[in-house]
Amino acid sequence: MQPAERSRVPRIDPYGFERPEDFDDAAYEKFFSSYLVTLTRRAIKWSRLLQGGGVPRSRTVKRYVRKGVPLEHRARVWMVLSGAQAQMDQNPGYYHQLLQGERNPRLEDAIRTDLNRTFPDNVKFRKTTDPCLQRTLYNVLLAYGHHNQGVGYCQGMNFIAGYLILITNNEEESFWLLDALVGRILPDYYSPAMLGLKTDQEVLGELVRAKLPAVGALMERLGVLWTLLVSRWFICLFVDILPVEKIFSEPGSLSMATVAKLRESCRARLLAQG
Amino acid sequence: MAKAYDHLFKLLLIGDSGVGKTCLIIRFAEDNFNNTYISTIGIDFKIRTVDIEGKKIKLQVWDTAGQERFKTITTAYYRGAMGIILVYDITDEKSFENIQNWMKSIKENASAGVERLLLGNKCDMEAKRKVQKEQADKAFSSLARDILLKSGGRRSGNGNKPPSTDLKTCDKKNTNKCSLG
Numbered sequence: 001m002q003p004a005e006r007s008r009v010p011r012i013d014p015y016g017f018e019r020p021e022d023f024d025d026a027a028y029e030k031f032f033s034s035y036l037v038t039l040t041r042r043a044i045k046w047s048r049l050l051q052g053g054g055v056p057r058s059r060t061v062k063r064y065v066r067k068g069v070p071l072e073h074r075a076r077v078w079m080v081l082s083g084a085q086a087q088m089d090q091n092p093g094y095y096h097q098l099l100q101g102e103r104n105p106r107l108e109d110a111i112r113t114d115l116n117r118t119f120p121d122n123v124k125f126r127k128t129t130d131p132c133l134q135r136t137l138y139n140v141l142l143a144y145g146h147h148n149q150g151v152g153y154c155q156g157m158n159f160i161a162g163y164l165i166l167i168t169n170n171e172e173e174s175f176w177l178l179d180a181l182v183g184r185i186l187p188d189y190y191s192p193a194m195l196g197l198k199t200d201q202e203v204l205g206e207l208v209r210a211k212l213p214a215v216g217a218l219m220e221r222l223g224v225l226w227t228l229l230v231s232r233w234f235i236c237l238f239v240d241i242l243p244v245e246k247i248f249s250e251p252g253s254l255s256m257a258t259v260a261k262l263r264e265s266c267r268a269r270l271l272a273q274g
Numbered sequence: 275m276a277k278a279y280d281h282l283f284k285l286l287l288i289g290d291s292g293v294g295k296t297c298l299i300i301r302f303a304e305d306n307f308n309n310t311y312i313s314t315i316g317i318d319f320k321i322r323t324v325d326i327e328g329k330k331i332k333l334q335v336w337d338t339a340g341q342e343r344f345k346t347i348t349t350a351y352y353r354g355a356m357g358i359i360l361v362y363d364i365t366d367e368k369s370f371e372n373i374q375n376w377m378k379s380i381k382e383n384a385s386a387g388v389e390r391l392l393l394g395n396k397c398d399m400e401a402k403r404k405v406q407k408e409q410a411d412k413a414f415s416s417l418a419r420d421i422l423l424k425s426g427g428r429r430s431g432n433g434n435k436p437p438s439t440d441l442k443t444c445d446k447k448n449t450n451k452c453s454l455g
Contacts (some may be wrong), residue, residue: 113313232318
C-alpha cells in the first residue's frame with residue numbers, strides 16, 4: 001500500500017482505538033463511502049425522533065435501535081432506555097457517597113490488576129494520556145463493587161465499564177449504565193456462581209444442536225465445550241467485536257439473537273475448517 | 275490422511291489473576307513479548323507444535339482467567355488436561371500462598387496423576403522479589419513429580435533464553451509420562 005493512501009484513514013478511530021497494523025485502509029474506505037449514506041440517513045431520522053427532548057418508547061424506536069444508534073445520541077438513548085437516567089435522577093449524590101465508602105483492599109486490588117489490561121490499544125486508557133481514563137475506570141468499578149456487594153468486581157466488567165466511559169464521557173452515567181446491565185439486565189452473569197452465564201451457554205449449545213446440527217456435531221466430535229467460544233463474548237457483551245446498541249432496549253434477547261446471527265455468518269467457515 | 279503430529283498433549287495454565295499466564299502462553303506459542311495484554315476472560319487457548327526427539331508434539335495450551343469465580347467455568351477443563359502449569363508471581367506473595375488453593379482445585383477436578391509444574395514468573399523483577407526460590411522448593415518438595423523452575427515473562431531466570439526454552443525442557447521430562455500415559 002502507498003504511504004499517501006494509508007494516511008487518509010486516521011490511525012486512531014473516533015473512540016480512541018488504534019487501528020491495527022494490518023488494517024485494510026482501501027477496503028475500509030470503500031465500505032465507508034457507501035455506509036456513510038446509510039449513517040447520514042439514520043442520523044436525520046434520529047434527530048427527528050429526538051427533537052422533542054425525550055426518548056420515546058415505541059416500536060419505531062425499537063426498530064431504530066436494532067439498526068444502530070448514532071454515536072452522538074448513544075449516551076442519551078442508552079441512559080433513558082435502560083432506566084439508568086431514572087435511577088440517577090432518583091439518587092442524587094449516591095455515586096459520590098459510594099466512592100467515599102469503607103475501603104475494601106481485596107476489591108481495590110482486584111480492580112487495580114485489570115486497569116492496565118483494559119483496552120491497552122486505546123490511547124485514552126494509556127497512562128501517558130492526560131486525563132487518563134484508567135482513573136475514571138477505577139472509580140466506576142470501585143463504586144459498583146461497593147454498591148453491589150453480591151457481585152463486587154468480576155473480570156469482564158472492566159471492558160464493559162471502559163466502553164461505557166468511552167461512549168458517555170461521563171463517570172456517573174457510566175456507573176448507572178453498568179448497574180442497569182449487571183444489576184438488572186444480566187443479574188446472574190457476574191455473581192460468584194455465574195449461573196446466568198452458564199445457563200445461557202447451555203441454551204446456546206441446545207440452539208446450535210437444534211438449528212445447526214452439523215456445527216453441533218463438529219463441536220462434539222472435537223470435544224470443545226461452548227464456554228471456550230462464548231464465555232468471553234457473553235461476559236464482555238460482545239463489546240470488543242460487535243455494536244452493542246440493542247442490549248438496553250431488548251435485554252433478554254441480546255445474547256441469543258446476537259449469537260444466532262453470528263453463527264449463521266460463521267457456519268460455512270466453521271464447517272470448512274472442521 | 276497423515277496426521278500432522280505424533281502426539282497431542284493438552285496443557286492447562288492456572289494461577290492468580292495478573293501473574294502473567296497469558297504472557298507466558300503467548301511467549302511460548304508465538305515467541306513474542308509485548309506490554310499490552312488484556313485480562314483473560316473465561317478461557318482461551320493456543321497451539322504450538324514442537325519437535326522432541328524426532329516426534330512431532332502438538333501442544334494445546336489452555337489459558338484461564340485467574341479470578342476465583344471463574345473456576346466455575348475453568349475447572350471443566352482440568353479433567354482433560356495431561357499437564358497443569360501452576361503460575362505465581364515472585365513479586366506477589368499472595369499469588370504464591372494461593373498455589374495451595376490451586377493445588378486443591380487440581381486434586382478435586384483433574385485426573386489422578388496429572389503432571390504438575392510450578393512456575394515462578396516475573397524473574398526479571400529480581401529487585402521486587404518476595405518469594406524466594408528456596409521457599410518454593412521447600413513448600414512443594416513433597417510433590418516429587420513436580421519440576422520447579424523459574425521463568426521471567428521477558429527473560430528466563432538464567433539469562434536470555436526465552437521461557438519457551440524452559441517450558442520445552444520441562445515438557446521433555448513430562449512427555450515421557452504424558453505420551454505413554
